[in-house]
Amino acid sequence: MNRRFDLHLLGWLLLVVAALLLVPLMAAVAFEDAPGPFVSALLLAGVAGGGLVALTPTKERSLRARDGFLVVSGAWAVTSAVGALPYLLSGSLGPVDALFESVSGFTTTGSTVIADVSALPRSLLLWRAMTQWLGGMGIILFTIAILPLLGIGGMQLFKAEVPGPVADKVRPRLAATARTLWGLYVGFTAAQWLALMLCGLSWFDALCHALTTLATGGFSTRNGSVGEFASPAVEWVVIAFMLAAGINFVLHYKALTGRWSDVVRDVELRYFLAVVGGAAVLLFAVLWDGGKGVHDTARAALFQTVSIVTTTGYVSADFELWPPAAQFLLVALMLFGGMSGSTGGGPKSLRILLALRSLRATVHRFIHPHAVVPVKYHGQVVSDGVLSGVAAFLTAYVLLAGGAAAVVTAAGYDFATGVSASLTAIGNVGPGLGAVGAMDNFSHFPAVVKLLLSACMLLGRLEIFTVLVLFSRQFWRH
């Protein structure tokens, strides 16, 4: 492990964040908000980053897999800490709340502790949306470049095991791959910004929602989320871009470069769309009572399904008024998540797909005890290493969710609140049920629960094991 260089990198990251704080700072000047908090945050981040870079001069610039765990976890922790400063220094939030909000931003979760979002200064709202957008950018780099190297939870599939359709690298070099995918990300954001403005939103609302949609974040500039605009057109645009953000960005690249056959044949995409379509139809069936029009009910069902499956977390209707079956469906959808290689959170559809196939193989083995039953993905046999990685990941996911839910209920909350709050945090979704429902926020939780949920958000976003290995004593040896 090259700890000196790890710190050096984190120092540079702080400098980048400091530079990015210039954007809300300029916005504060333009909107005539108080620029003080951003100036202080910028200076703090700049000094800390510059100091770290200066103190850790190093010629040894090679990184091993272990450095990857440390740098990635450190990156999200450090940026979240700096990102909390503007909330804290502006006096909008206390230290724990500020950290929660910042973590929720950088992990693209979208849970908030702010009761009246619309009362915040616009420069702060912009920063809040930016944290999600930057988090999404980080996640693209993380899933495409770093995750395969770490081999977490079966995601090494993207490294070498499946040639052809899912090969992660769209370009031979990593930096070029990241640039291409970031280009797509920026392009999609710009397209949505434009589309939302055409639907009648102000440039500011349109920008903030574009920033948080592509990151599958879900922070809104309104207390009532997307639903407050009461515009079917806006909802359709948001549905389309949420879906796009939940799809593997490599597939977007392939579609744009005309390799449609690869896209159409992609097994994970088909499965992902089947889950979305099936859940939306189910939800429609549960919600349909003849009262509202078919279009309104269908749109509400599709919006909420896509919002939860892609782990965006926007709300277009108060789903707590929906029948229990509908609410259950939404919580169940939190256990699916976006596609691998997307900005979506959750366990990822690839893992669920592999787990289901391995379940089928296991049942098959009971019927044919001597049979050789491989699990296949895109016609290739999936190695046992990948399958056990997937199993370990899902086990850790469920254990973590159960543990967090236990703590929330121990703090005096009901079952629905406990389970949904922990699932929404680990899955980076946003809203839950009960006390953290569509129209509620997380401010009423005690500080311990807020910190726990913040930790869950980080763990979930970084595929659990990236952070978990840091707690192993073995990791820190030599």
Place this chain on the structure above:
Amino acid sequence: MGSTLAARLARDRHDVVIVESDRERLQGLADDLDVQVVAGNGTAVEVLRQAGIEECDVLFACTSSDEANMVVALMGSALFKVPRVVARLRDRSHEASFAAIAQRLGGEHVCINPDQAAVEKILSLLPVPGAVDVVTFLDGRLIIAGFPIPAGSDFEGLLLSHLRLLFPSPPVLAVAIRRGEESFVPHGEDEFRAGDLAYFAIDPHELGNVLKLLGVRRGSEERVMIAGASRIGLELAQRLEARHEDVTLFEDDLAVAEAAAAQLKRTVVVRGQATDREVLEEEGVERASAFVACTDDSSLNVMACLLARRLGAARAFALVDNPALTRMVGELGIDAVVSPRLLTVGLAVQFVRRGRVRAAAALMEDLIELVEVEVESASRLVGPTLKELGLPRGTLVAALLRGKNLIVPAGGDRILVGDRALLIATTARAAELDAFVGGQ
């Protein structure tokens, strides 16, 4: 394969030269066959020249090595301008490479794949329950299928000429019978006896009725079990699962089984030996409509088939490439024996005769020969009625395809130019029949 082919070609009065590097085998060949032998490696230019390749009409490359066969065949074609070359190739990718190179060379190039031939044979056997051998002719309009005549069936004691009464139209014809050690092309006065192996020319639509009279029951579902994930086993499983049939594939070697499972989609790949009673029972061998043993070990295949039959499999086919074993197997209760070697020889012979012959096959270990010809105007077959034609004993015109009509000719019928005729002869008489077809 080379020696069997040489024997066949020599019998057909072709001049055959064998190039073989193993001197001991060479001596044996020279003693047994009426052929010329040349000692040496066939991939050497000098050896080939010495064998007289410059005057050769057809070159067969049929060593056990694909690579060597490719080199010999392409050399013959490129260096010596041999007009027609045949390469025995087992690997599909070799076939593709060979075809690609051959395309640029000119001349006629054919690859013969023994595994492929065996798979096709098994696939043709599967849909005809009770049959020990099946060949199709005349674009699938006619199947030649061999059935054992069971004691007590309606066929026992039946005069062949009475078949016409049982199946007035479309007719069913007995084209060959094996009784004990003797094989012959029967006449109207002959009768079926229990224990005969009778080959019938059947219109596929009439198959159900023939099976009923033979007392063969048709299973409702096809469940095929294959022992051995050899090239043949794997290919067979792939072809069957593409037809949505239930397939179980047994393979003892774990690595081979895993590789097979990776390539197959719906087939259940079971790790276990073909002769392991427990494994066979576990997978329900008693409900199998067919059990095909195609490991690389002929004796193991025979054993596995015997076991599968004992355990209740409806039919069992064994892949046997050992001629001595082949003759025994019929008596053991195995339904059919498939020999890639003989099949390949059949294809090679077919290639040599090609031109007049559209399709050919050999029955009963090569004792009966079937050829499908397109009748040309010069042929001696054209003109007189069949009775007047005076075909030699042991030969038969089994069927004619005239336009779209399938005709089973009687003595008063005539053969017309343009007819496609299926001719049958004992191998000893094949040359005589050939003379009629050619018209010299």
